[in-house]
Amino acid sequence: MVDQLPPVRPATPPLSPASVLLRLAGIGGVVAVILGGFYYVNGTLDPQRLSPGKLVNALEHNNGVHPGYRRNHAKGLCVAGYFQGSGAAQALSSAQVFGTERTPVVGRFALPSGNPYAPDSSVPIRSFALRFTQANGQQWRTGMNSMPVFPVGTPEAFYQMLQAGAPEAATGKPAPGAMPAFFAAHPETAAFLQWVKTAKPSASYATERYNGINAFYLVNAAGQRQAVRWGVVPLGQDAAGAAAPDAADYLEQDLDKRLAAGPLKWQFNLTLAEAGDPTSDASKAWPEGRKVVDAGTLVLVKAQAQNDGECRDINYDPLILPSGIEGSDDPLLAARSAAYASSYVRRTGEVDQLPKEPQP
Amino acid sequence: MSAATSHFSPLARLLHWLMALMIIAMLFIGAGMAASVSARHEWLLNLHKPLGIAILLLVLVRLFVRLTTRQPPLPADLPGVQVLAAKLSHVLLYALMFILPLVGWAMISAAGDPVMLGSSLQLPGILPANPEVFAFLRKAHTYLAYLLFFTVLAHLAAALFHGWVRRDGVLQSMMRGKEG
Numbered sequence: 001m002v003d004q005l006p007p008v009r010p011a012t013p014p015l016s017p018a019s020v021l022l023r024l025a026g027i028g029g030v031v032a033v034i035l036g037g038f039y040y041v042n043g044t045l046d047p048q049r050l051s052p053g054k055l056v057n058a059l060e061h062n063n064g065v066h067p068g069y070r071r072n073h074a075k076g077l078c079v080a081g082y083f084q085g086s087g088a089a090q091a092l093s094s095a096q097v098f099g100t101e102r103t104p105v106v107g108r109f110a111l112p113s114g115n116p117y118a119p120d121s122s123v124p125i126r127s128f129a130l131r132f133t134q135a136n137g138q139q140w141r142t143g144m145n146s147m148p149v150f151p152v153g154t155p156e157a158f159y160q161m162l163q164a165g166a167p168e169a170a171t172g173k174p175a176p177g178a179m180p181a182f183f184a185a186h187p188e189t190a191a192f193l194q195w196v197k198t199a200k201p202s203a204s205y206a207t208e209r210y211n212g213i214n215a216f217y218l219v220n221a222a223g224q225r226q227a228v229r230w231g232v233v234p235l236g237q238d239a240a241g242a243a244a245p246d247a248a249d250y251l252e253q254d255l256d257k258r259l260a261a262g263p264l265k266w267q268f269n270l271t272l273a274e275a276g277d278p279t280s281d282a283s284k285a286w287p288e289g290r291k292v293v294d295a296g297t298l299v300l301v302k303a304q305a306q307n308d309g310e311c312r313d314i315n316y317d318p319l320i321l322p323s324g325i326e327g328s329d330d331p332l333l334a335a336r337s338a339a340y341a342s343s344y345v346r347r348t349g350e351v352d353q354l355p356k357e358p359q360p
Numbered sequence: 361m362s363a364a365t366s367h368f369s370p371l372a373r374l375l376h377w378l379m380a381l382m383i384i385a386m387l388f389i390g391a392g393m394a395a396s397v398s399a400r401h402e403w404l405l406n407l408h409k410p411l412g413i414a415i416l417l418l419v420l421v422r423l424f425v426r427l428t429t430r431q432p433p434l435p436a437d438l439p440g441v442q443v444l445a446a447k448l449s450h451v452l453l454y455a456l457m458f459i460l461p462l463v464g465w466a467m468i469s470a471a472g473d474p475v476m477l478g479s480s481l482q483l484p485g486i487l488p489a490n491p492e493v494f495a496f497l498r499k500a501h502t503y504l505a506y507l508l509f510f511t512v513l514a515h516l517a518a519a520l521f522h523g524w525v526r527r528d529g530v531l532q533s534m535m536r537g538k539e540g
């Protein structure tokens with residue numbers, strides 16, 4: 001067969017069968033090395049690695065899968081309003097939001113659990129997420145919580161905490177000693193445990209302070225960087241302390257009632273780090289007495305049910321930041337960004353399965 | 361000039377090798393960032409987006425170069441099934457090089473996220489925000505990326521087969537010019 005073909009170019013000496021095999025093996029070797037490298041990088045050949053999917057699977061395992069809902073902080077409601085900058089933070093950050101123009105905001109209040117039917121009184125923590133849309137099109141998204149520190153400082157420790165809280169097949173509850181054993185093995189949880197000892201489920205989302213917890217950098221027009229943590233403090237709302245009703249769903253009605261009476265306001269505070277304050281560990285509070293800049297007033301004017309509200313399709317990824325705000329070396333930031341992305345693609349593919357109204 | 365050429369034009373070769381490097385880097389960056397919760401996730405993502413747009417721009421230049429320069433013909437003795445595989449795999453490579461960055465851009469748009477190529481460079485969204493469209497495009501981005509990875513791998517294996525086993529000048533036509 002070979003000798004039927006005319007030579008198309010100066011003949012090269014034919015390869016021996018052994019040489020052909022060797023060369024084919026060489027090609028196979030090149031392909032295998034690239035394939036192996038790729039499947040290591042994508043995690044298949046590195047099963048120990050903590051991936052976004054693993055974190056979200058753990059949340060689903062602990063809370064059940066509720067199609068269409070966020071895999072964590074599943075129960076909540078949408079709110080909308082604006083941020084009125086004071087101008088006081090302009091020296092610290094070039095972000096447009098810190099000017100004195102109003103910036104529209106779409107936010108979300110929620111409970112910190114992956115169960116969209118959790119009773120409002122089941123946890124003493126409430127969360128508040130915000131999306132600021134600047135006039136230049138850039139966005140700032142942040143998720144805040146009513147506690148002052150995060151229980152742990154790394155995604156690995158967070159994953160272990162989820163595993164400690166995993167329900168056992170027989171009882172449907174976590175193993176009795178698992179959580180205490182986790183806390184004992186993680187002394188960094190002390191500040192959070194101290195706070196949670198006296199924390200009570202609040203009767204309202206409106207009376208809470210919410211803390212960004214993770215550190216960020218503000219960058220001003222001259223390129224100077226200042227590490228900060230941010231948070232909001234309620235303005236003129238009833239003081240906390242009113243006992244929470246012993247009911248499953250009261251936070252949404254409370255907020256609707258308050259908004260019907262008028263806008264709700266919070267002061268947006270930037271706490272400035274001093275040298276040595278940890279930016280990479282959200283489980284550690286910064287010392288008292290740090291300078292606080294009042295960046296402006298957050299004003300909420302309306303609320304919407306989350307299943308068809310504007311916040312439903314927003315992924316409150318803490319690393320979607322405008323020019324003038326940057327993430328810090330806090331390892332939880334990248335982990336939150338990566339895990340939220342995984343939760344987001346799962347739930348956006350299920351929006352048609354969401355009930356129209358929250359179930360009773 | 362002769363009717364047939366035995367090598368790709370210098371510009372075609374430059375674009376081929378530059379984009380080969382970028383696309384292989386891009387495939388590994390994408391696979392790595394999607395599987396990581398560490399700080400790597402963030403800095404890989406910040407590389408992924410501008411690199412994707414650069415590939416999209418380069419593939420337009422490359423298509424123009426492809427259509428306006430002469431390509432060396434495949435060897436006359438190449439079996440028909442290999443000729444067909446060569447032609448189809450090249451169509452697939454060009455299609456994926458073009459579609460993948462567009463799907464990436466479109467999915468960020470459909471998520472309602474600002475399309476940022478750096479801390480302040482922003483591209484317009486190319487689709488309105490829509491969760492179901494996002495979920496579809498996000499999954500398509502992954503499946504198409506794997507298809508591109510395997511097509512690139514097959515392309516590489518075929519090129520080495522031409523160069524090491526058939527020794528028919530096909531690999532040489534992309535390696536160097538006529539003088540080489």
